[in-house]
Amino acid sequence: MLAVVPPPVTVRVPAKVNLHLAVGDVRPDGYHDLVTIFQALSLVDEVTVAVADEPGVEVYGEGADQVPTGASNLAWRAVQLLATHVGKDADDPKVRVVIRKAIPVAGGMAGGSADAAAALVGLSSLWRLDISRDELAELAGKLGADVPFALYGSTALGTGRGERIVPVLGRHQFHWVLAFDRRGLSTPDVFDELDRLRAEGDPPRVGAVEAVLEGLSSGDPRQLALLLGNDLQAAAVSLRPNLRRTLRAGVDAGALAGIVSGSGPTTAFLCEDGDTAVRVAAELAGAGVCRTVRVAHGPVPGARVIATEEPKPTPPEVHA
Numbered sequence: 075m076l077a078v079v080p081p082p083v084t085v086r087v088p089a090k091v092n093l094h095l096a097v098g099d100v101r102p103d104g105y106h107d108l109v110t111i112f113q114a115l116s117l118v119d120e121v122t123v124a125v126a127d128e129p130g131v132e133v134y135g136e137g138a139d140q141v142p143t144g145a146s147n148l149a150w151r152a153v154q155l156l157a158t159h160v161g162k163d164a165d166d167p168k169v170r171v172v173i174r175k176a177i178p179v180a181g182g183m184a185g186g187s188a189d190a191a192a193a194l195v196g197l198s199s200l201w202r203l204d205i206s207r208d209e210l211a212e213l214a215g216k217l218g219a220d221v222p223f224a225l226y227g228s229t230a231l232g233t234g235r236g237e238r239i240v241p242v243l244g245r246h247q248f249h250w251v252l253a254f255d256r257r258g259l260s261t262p263d264v265f266d267e268l269d270r271l272r273a274e275g276d277p278p279r280v281g282a283v284e285a286v287l288e289g290l291s292s293g294d295p296r297q298l299a300l301l302l303g304n305d306l307q308a309a310a311v312s313l314r315p316n317l318r319r320t321l322r323a324g325v326d327a328g329a330l331a332g333i334v335s336g337s338g339p340t341t342a343f344l345c346e347d348g349d350t351a352v353r354v355a356a357e358l359a360g361a362g363v364c365r366t367v368r369v370a371h372g373p374v375p376g377a378r379v380i381a382t383e384e385p386k387p388t389p390p391e392v393h394a
């Protein structure tokens with residue numbers, strides 16, 4: 075009898091921006107305690123997993139040449155972790171992973187984490203596993219602090235290393251412009267720089283998270299704009315002083331506020347509405363302060379299997 079090979083599974087997974095990122099002291103394990111509000115945006119990677127005799131990873135799209143295709147690829151690490159968890163051979167899982175990237179690499183938007191979350195969801199379907207999202211989230215937390223959020227998407231409060239996720243309810247959409255920088259930034263370097271700045275002085279700290287939750291529930295981008303904040307911003311700007319100019323240029327172009335996204339160097343600009351976002355994007359692209367500009371909205375759902383015929387959204391792209 076012929077064995078039936080299941081068809082490939084494609085998963086769409088969003089980038090994130092941190093609307094609020096409060097960083098505590100460094101812990102004995104080298105991580106920092108965080109209180110953060112994540113929002114998933116309509117800037118997505120697509121990850122396809124397929125049964126294959128020749129295992130491996132292929133990467134296409136935004137920044138593909140900077141992404142490892144070997145054992146250090148986060149999506150491949152997810153394959154191996156899930157294989158071990160369900161008793162398969164992690165060294166020969168008979169899976170091929172194809173990643174189509176739109177999320178900037180080392181951009182502070184959790185692109186690698188998103189791909190890992192997508193691989194977990196895709197394999198659960200390919201291998202027909204009876205595994206809940208909460209069980210997947212347990213595994214996801216072992217891969218990186220940002221991975222569990224990419225499973226859930228929408229808007230959520232993250233605590234611990236950022237891996238403990240509680241959904242934030244809300245039905246309002248917000249409109250963003252994202253400015254990609256010319257080169258990526260290493261997340262550990264940015265946390266180290268914050269520790270250094272704190273040892274030397276008193277870099278700004280964000281306010282209380284409750285105010286941001288209220289701003290979100292109001293649905294008023296003007297109110298939310300006043301409350302956006304990121305403790306890592308001073309460190310990212312210290313390592314990349316050009317970000318100061320980018321942040322200024324976005325606000326000059328008509329955004330309500332701009333912040334560094336996570337550990338940067340991507341900057342995210344909150345706009346009044348979708349039309350304003352397109353105008354701000356065009357002006358920012360013309361200002362020559364960044365590599366590429368994208369328009370996005372959020373919140374959007376987390377990693378989910380898509381029908382193969384579902385068209386990929388193509389956010390307006392403007393090259394600076």
Ligand SMILES: C[C@](O)(CO)[C@H](O)COP(=O)(O)OP(=O)(O)OC[C@H]1O[C@@H](n2ccc(N)nc2=O)[C@H](O)[C@@H]1O
Pocket residue numbers: 092095104105106107108110182184187217218219220221234235236261262265336337
């Ligand atoms: C900056 C954020 O994107 C905000 O959401 C995340 O905190 C980073 O999450 P991530 O990239 O998934 O981080 P991981 O891959 O788990 O950790 C990479 C490195 O970042 C630093 N790190 C990360 C998360 C955290 N809460 N404290 C840290 O100090 C540590 O040096 C760690 O070794």
Ligand SMILES: Nc1ncnc2c1ncn2[C@@H]1O[C@H](COP(=O)(O)OP(=O)(O)OP(=O)(O)O)[C@@H](O)[C@H]1O
Pocket residue numbers: 140141142146147148149173178179180181182183184185186187189190220258259261336337338
């Ligand atoms: N699938 C992947 N996609 C992107 N980068 C990957 C992937 N797997 C491994 N990496 C490595 O991880 C590094 C960080 O990439 P990533 O895009 O996740 O950063 P980031 O968006 O700044 O992450 P975060 O916001 O979670 O800190 C890259 O420099 C790359 O070498």
